[in-house]
Structure formats: C-alpha cells, structure tokens
Amino acid sequence: MASPFTFKYIIVGDLAVGKSCLLLQFLEKKFNPVHDMTIGVEFGTRTIQVNGKDVKLHIWDTAGQEAFRSITKSYYRGACGALLVYDITRRSTFDHLVSWTTDLEKYGSSNLVIALCGNKIDLEPREVQREEGEAFANEHNMLFFETSAKTADCVEDAFISISRQILNETTTDPQPQKADNVIKPESKKPSNSDCSC
Ligand SMILES: Nc1nc2c(ncn2[C@@H]2O[C@H](COP(=O)(O)OP(=O)(O)O)[C@@H](O)[C@H]2O)c(=O)[nH]1
Numbered sequence: 001m002a003s004p005f006t007f008k009y010i011i012v013g014d015l016a017v018g019k020s021c022l023l024l025q026f027l028e029k030k031f032n033p034v035h036d037m038t039i040g041v042e043f044g045t046r047t048i049q050v051n052g053k054d055v056k057l058h059i060w061d062t063a064g065q066e067a068f069r070s071i072t073k074s075y076y077r078g079a080c081g082a083l084l085v086y087d088i089t090r091r092s093t094f095d096h097l098v099s100w101t102t103d104l105e106k107y108g109s110s111n112l113v114i115a116l117c118g119n120k121i122d123l124e125p126r127e128v129q130r131e132e133g134e135a136f137a138n139e140h141n142m143l144f145f146e147t148s149a150k151t152a153d154c155v156e157d158a159f160i161s162i163s164r165q166i167l168n169e170t171t172t173d174p175q176p177q178k179a180d181n182v183i184k185p186e187s188k189k190p191s192n193s194d195c196s197c
C-alpha cells in the first residue's frame, strides 16, 4: 500500500473557544463539558480518506499557551493546515481574529490552508452572525465553517476540507480551483519555508 500523505495541522484562537473540544470530537467523538487546559490532548493523529487517498493528520493543540499569548514559532513550523477558532457567543473572540491572522501570516508557511471555525453553534445567544464570519473568511482566503464541538456539527467537514484543499492545491491536475478557497499568491510570503506537503 502506498504510504499516506502526512499533514501537520494546528489549532489556534482565544482561550476557551473550544479548540481542545473540537480536537477531542474529531479524534474520539467525545465532548468534554469542562474547560480544563490540562485535559486537552496536546497532540493527536487520525488517518482520513480524501479523494481516495489516505491522509495521516498530525494535529497539535495549544496546550494552554494561548492564555498568555505565548504560542511559540515552533508550534506553527511545518503546518500545512490550521483551524482558526472563535466562539459565536463571544464577540471578543471574533474581534481577536485579526491578531491571530497576523500570527498565522507571520509564522505559518506560505501555503498554509486555514479553516475559520465559528464554534458553539448549539449555544444561545449568538453575538457573531454567520455572515460576519463568512465575510472575514472570504477577505482572508480561508475556508469557513460554523461548528459545534458538542453536537459534532460540521466538525468532520472542517478538518477534512483542509486536507482536500491542500491536495487540490498540490495536484498537477489542471482543474480550476475555487477562488474563494485558495490562498492567493499575493498574500503569500516569498518562500515556501517549512511546509513539507
Ligand atoms: N455548548 C458548547 N460548549 C463548548 C463547545 N466547544 C467547547 N465548549 C465548552 O467551552 C469550554 C472551553 O472549551 P475548550 O475546548 O477547553 O477551549 P480551548 O481553550 O479553546 O481549548 C469548555 O467548557 C467546553 O465544554 C461547543 O461547541 N458547544
């Protein structure tokens, strides 16, 4: 059997937006109702099938570093995919996306595929409308999902679509790519420094 593609993913966003829960839901189909930074999986793997290919995901969680805005450069190094998460019931987490995006541009590889996730859609009241999330994602050439780590809504989609996008971008198949999903060349850094995919 051909060896699978291996992609490194990272998950970023403000504290308590549900990053660790999204990872737990994706890896183990479980929900953890308690916010405990020590319970979060720091690293997990799962193999998925995309376009008939095996793709092994190595997914990194922040291990609580985001509480101090002290996420190190090494966390971003080599990542080809990122989930950027905010909480649709807390406006401030959406407002901070600009600063997370700056970090992703600064430390992430030039061809990083980012999925913006508005999480906790099972909760009320909503402080960020779906259209606002979509607009931010379009402006920054990101994929967009509204998710619930509790009910598992769109969680699989968010993780798997990143790999689909990476494979589409690296394929030699001359199929046209969807413009709203692709990181445009002008927004990229000049060198493809660390991404191995
Ligand atoms: N209702 C609901 N609660 C969530 C969801 N995702 C996370 N939570 C809760 O939000 C809190 C923070 O989640 P956590 O994954 O630890 O956040 P992190 O700091 O971003 O890793 C916990 O109490 C979770 O149970 C969700 O989709 N829906």
Ligand SMILES: [Mg+2]
Binding pocket: 019, 020, 021, 037, 040, 061, 062, 063, 064
């Ligand atoms: Mg966490």
